[in-house]
Amino acid sequence: MKNLQLFTAIVTVSFIISSCEYNVENEDVVIDPCESTVSYSATIRPLIDTNCMPCHNGDGNTPFAPDLTNYNSVQGIAILIKDVTQSGRMPQNSSLTEVEKDAIKCWVDNGALDN
Ligand code: HEC
Structure with missing residues (x-):
């Protein structure tokens, strides 16, 4: 049972982290990989x-x-x-x-x- 709780906790934390990333994309923050000059x-x-x-x-x-x-x-x-x-x-x-x-x-x- 402890393992299940741990598993649920990990899944929840992963979900929160991934939804944060999702929010960033939703705010129209376009990250241009070419923004910094390549030498x-x-x-x-x-x-x-x-x-x-x-x-x-x-x-x-x-x-x-x-x-x-x-x-x-x-x-x-x-x-x-x-x-x-x-x-x-x-x-x-x-x-x-x-x-x-x-x-x-x-x-x-x-x-x-x-x-
Ligand atoms: C193991 C050998 C080898 C390595 C390593 C290699 N090449 Fe080539 N490359 C070739 C050969 C042989 C040709 C000519 C035949 C062909 O076009 O496939 C070629 C052709 C090319 C051409 C011309 C393509 C065309 O359509 O005319 C370019 C541009 C090129 N290579 C770029 C690179 C770059 C950039 C790298 C490194 C990131 C690289 N090659 C690494 C062997 C190599």
Whole structure:
């Protein structure tokens, strides 16, 4: 019986917590994930270095993989980079977290700046 009471308490607390979240959404608070500026040098460059460089290092060993070693080459195909990461087509053989995908999307949507 104690277990049942505990269970009921947990369910009640979870319900209260989730209804709070629900209220926040109802107040028309639009949380824009792109609100804060995503930096090329602090966020995007390291992300590409870690996840894309094995194939996109421009050494020609991975045919048809565009060179992503510098800002200009990345900026030139920024929208394509956004598309292939959003769809999960890239990185080949691995995957990005949702946060990483969002960071790329926001950076591109904000003009793919050298910031
Ligand atoms: C394991 C190797 C590998 C990794 C890692 C990888 N790619 Fe690729 N990528 C390729 C190959 C091979 C191609 C060319 C063939 C193709 O388009 O599928 C390619 C093509 C692309 C293209 C061109 C697509 C088109 O339609 O022309 C883009 C843009 C791209 N990759 C972005 C990325 C980004 C951004 C990352 C890191 C988040 C990444 N890739 C990681 C191998 C890789």
